[in-house]
Amino acid sequence: MNTVERIEAGEDVTTRQGEVLDAVLSLLVEGAALTMSAVARRASCSKETLYKWFGDRDGLLRATVQWQASRVRAGNYERQKLDATALRESLEQFAANWLSVITSRTSIALNRVAIADAGSGKSNLGAIVLENGRFAIGERLKPLLEDAREAGLLHFDDAEEAFRTFFGLAGRDVQIRALLGETLVLSKQDIARDAALVTRQFFALYGASQLPVKAG
Amino acid sequence: MNTVERIEAGEDVTTRQGEVLDAVLSLLVEGAALTMSAVARRASCSKETLYKWFGDRDGLLRATVQWQASRVRAGNYERQKLDATALRESLEQFAANWLSVITSRTSIALNRVAIADAGSGKSNLGAIVLENGRFAIGERLKPLLEDAREAGLLHFDDAEEAFRTFFGLAGRDVQIRALLGETLVLSKQDIARDAALVTRQFFALYGASQLPVKAG
DNA sequence: AAAGCACCGTACCGTACGTTACGGTTCGGT
C-alpha cells in the first residue's frame, strides 16, 4: 500500500504507470465501461499489476484524476506591475483557458466520474477534481485581481466574490451542458470571442474606470 | 412496452406509479445504490411490477426524471407591462428560484444520474434534464427579457446571449460545486442576497436605465 | 550462469445485480 500512497500524492509516477493512467483516460474519454479488465487490456498490463500499484479500482481512479490534474496545472501567474492592457489580456487568457479546459473531452469525462462518485460517496474524487479545477483556478486568478486592484484598475471588496463573478461570466452554461451530453464544438475563434466578451463584462462590473457595482 | 411509452411522455402516471417514482427519488437523494431490489423494497412493490410498468432499469430512470420534471415545472411567466421595479423583482425571483433548485438535493441527485448516464451514452437522460432545466428556464426567462427590452428597460441584441449571461451570473460555481459533492448550505437570506446581487450586476450590463434600488 | 524480481496473460472465485419466473393475495366484475 505504500505504492498507493506515493501515487495518491500525485507524483512519483513512473512512465509505465503513466501509460496505464493514460489508458484509463482514453477509456474514460471513449465513454467505455471502466472495468479493471478493460484497463488491463488497453494498457497491456496484468490486473495483478493494477492492484499492486493502485490498491483497488478506487485508487486507480484517484491516481488518474491526480495524474491528469498534475499535467493540466499550468504555470502560476507571475505577479507584476499591471496596466489595463496587460490585465485585459491576462483575463482573456484565463477565460479562454478555462473554456477550453471545461469543454475538453478529458475534463468532461473526469468530471463525470467524479460527480458519479460524489453521489455514492465512496471516494473523494469530487473533492480532488474541485481542488484542481474550480479552486485551483481561483487561487491563480485572485492574485491577478488583487494586483489589478493594487494598480487601481479594478474595484472590489472581496476577491473571492469578484472571482466567482468572473467564473460565472466565463463558464455560463457551458460546463453543465457539456456534462449532460450536449456536444458543444467551440472553435478557437468562438473561445476567443467569448473570452473577450467575458472580460468586457467583467470590466463593466469591476473596472475602476466604470462605476463599480458594489457588493451587498 | 406501450406502458413505457405512455410514461415516457411524462404523463398518465397513476398515483401508485407516482409513489414508486417517489421511492426512486428518495433512494437517489439518499445516495443509496439504485438497484431494482432496493426500489421494490422501498416502494413495497414487486420487481415484476417494476418491469411491467417501466420496461427495464433505464425506463425506470427515464420515468423518474420526467416525473420530477413535470412536478417542478413552475407556472409560466405572464407577459405584462413592465416597469423597472417589476422587472427587478421578476429577475430576482428567477435567480432565487434557480439557485434553490440547483442546490436542492433532488436536483443534485437527478443531475448526477443524468450526467453519469450521459457518459455511458446508454439513455438520453442528459438531454431530458437539460431540456427541463437549463432550456426550460431559458424559454421562461427570455420572454421577460424581451418584454423588458420592449419597455425600454434593457438593451441587448441577442436574448439568448443575455439569458446566458444571467444564467452565468446566477449560477456561478454553485452547481458544479454541489455536483462534485461540496455541501453548500444556502439559507433563504443567502439566496435572496445572491439573487439581488445577480440582478444588480445584470442591470449594470444590460440595463437601459438606472436600477431601482430596493428599500432596506 | 544462476537467482531474483517485476511483470504479463489468463484462469478462477465470489458477489452484486438485472431480469425472469412463480406461488399467494386482493379486488372488481359477473
Next chain:
DNA sequence: ACCGAACCGTAACGTACGGTACGGTGCTTT
C-alpha cells in the same frame, strides 16, 4: 360465489465485474 386481472413477495438464473492466484517470460543483479 366464482373468475381473472393486477399485484406482492421471494426465489432463482445468468452475467458482469472486482479481486486473487498462478504459471510463464524477460530483465537485472551478483
